[in-house]
Amino acid sequence: MDAMKSKWYNVESVPESHIFGIENRPGNESIPLCDTIPIIDLANSDTNQTVDKIVQASQEYGFFQVINHGVGEDVIGEAVKVLEELFMQPFEEISKEANANGWVYMGSTTSTPKGAHLWRDNLKHPCHPLEESMQHWPQYPTRYREVVARYIEGIRGLSLRVLQAICEGLGLEKGYLGGMSQVQFVTASNYPPCPDPSLTLGLLGHLDHSLITILFQNVGGLQVMKDGKWMGVDVVPNAFVVNIGTQIQIISNGKLTSAEHRVVTNPKEGRTSIATFINPMPDCIIEPAKLLVNEANPPLYPSLSFKEFVNVSKPFGPFTHALQNVVPSKIN
Numbered sequence: 001m002d003a004m005k006s007k008w009y010n011v012e013s014v015p016e017s018h019i020f021g022i023e024n025r026p027g028n029e030s031i032p033l034c035d036t037i038p039i040i041d042l043a044n045s046d047t048n049q050t051v052d053k054i055v056q057a058s059q060e061y062g063f064f065q066v067i068n069h070g071v072g073e074d075v076i077g078e079a080v081k082v083l084e085e086l087f088m089q090p091f092e093e094i095s096k097e098a099n100a101n102g103w104v105y106m107g108s109t110t111s112t113p114k115g116a117h118l119w120r121d122n123l124k125h126p127c128h129p130l131e132e133s134m135q136h137w138p139q140y141p142t143r144y145r146e147v148v149a150r151y152i153e154g155i156r157g158l159s160l161r162v163l164q165a166i167c168e169g170l171g172l173e174k175g176y177l178g179g180m181s182q183v184q185f186v187t188a189s190n191y192p193p194c195p196d197p198s199l200t201l202g203l204l205g206h207l208d209h210s211l212i213t214i215l216f217q218n219v220g221g222l223q224v225m226k227d228g229k230w231m232g233v234d235v236v237p238n239a240f241v242v243n244i245g246t247q248i249q250i251i252s253n254g255k256l257t258s259a260e261h262r263v264v265t266n267p268k269e270g271r272t273s274i275a276t277f278i279n280p281m282p283d284c285i286i287e288p289a290k291l292l293v294n295e296a297n298p299p300l301y302p303s304l305s306f307k308e309f310v311n312v313s314k315p316f317g318p319f320t321h322a323l324q325n326v327v328p329s330k331i332n
């Protein structure tokens with residue numbers, strides 16, 4: 001049997017192990033694409049107009065897309081190619097390499113708190129500081145480190161520009177958020193075509209516990225919760241989807257929104273996504289910024305180190321609405 005045939009997803013129907021309960025599965029309801037999530041041109045990211053657009057989108061949707069972001073089309077294309085090549089290897093080969101190097105590979109056999117298995121393979125590793133973290137990255141495909149490093153360099157620059165624009169928009173001092181973004185993880189996923197997308201999910205609904213997350217998707221599948229309804233995030237060629245993580249929702253004292261999102265599968269095409277999480281250091285205290293809190297605007301969230309926050313969230317599983325359980329006051 002060749003590598004492709006032996007993959008778990010070469011099946012004619014969705015195995016029992018991948019069927020989600022009624023309350024989580026997408027079903028047959030058709031979900032519209034949201035054509036109002038802003039697509040923001042970053043050619044001049046420091047103008048007031050761009051800053052306003054970023055803040056508005058972050059308030060209203062917790063999501064926006066960026067174009068003219070400075071990361072080359074070829075850099076993105078190469079990264080997707082090298083990841084697709086990696087995911088083509090047999091499960092055992094990837095796992096062996098992951099274990100030897102200390103990065104995380106979760107094949108679709110990995111269970112989720114909701115019982116069923118996700119319709120995806122996924123890898124995760126740190127990517128900041130670049131030189132140091134690169135030593136632990138995959139070595140096969142042989143161009144992986146070189147290609148992904150170039151991608152990550154681009155994402156680092158972009159993330160600092162976006163964080164700076166958010167600082168400006170919130171009225172925070174320059175570098176307030178950029179200075180906190182000392183940890184960066186990349187997680188790449190392969191969502192194979194699925195014989196029945198109504199039964200299963202690529203990724204359960206969740207909030208990202210990051211400052212921001214910068215995502216590339218080559219095929220649609222990402223959905224965002226807006227006013228209690230799922231909406232599809234359209235694929236804009238070579239754009240990045242940026243979303244506000246729970247940590248910026250806290251720092252902004254609820255002014256900016258971290259929105260729930262999930263990934264559905266499709267019967268025709270495989271999908272590759274690359275999400276880069278921009279996170280604080282574990283000991284960094286995350287709390288509503290002093291400048292945004294006063295008598296009229298009391299803090300909505302407690303102060304917690306990022307580590308504590310993640311710990312408190314754990315009992316609820318990484319894919320649940322952890323934040324709602326942590327904070328006494330509502331999060332919306």
Ligand SMILES: O=C(O)CCC(=O)C(=O)O
Binds near residue numbers: 203215
């Ligand atoms: O694959 C995607 O489009 C989304 C990934 C994601 O939301 C995550 O890894 O947190």
Ligand SMILES: [Fe+2]
Binds near residue numbers: 206207208213261
């Ligand atoms: Fe996410």
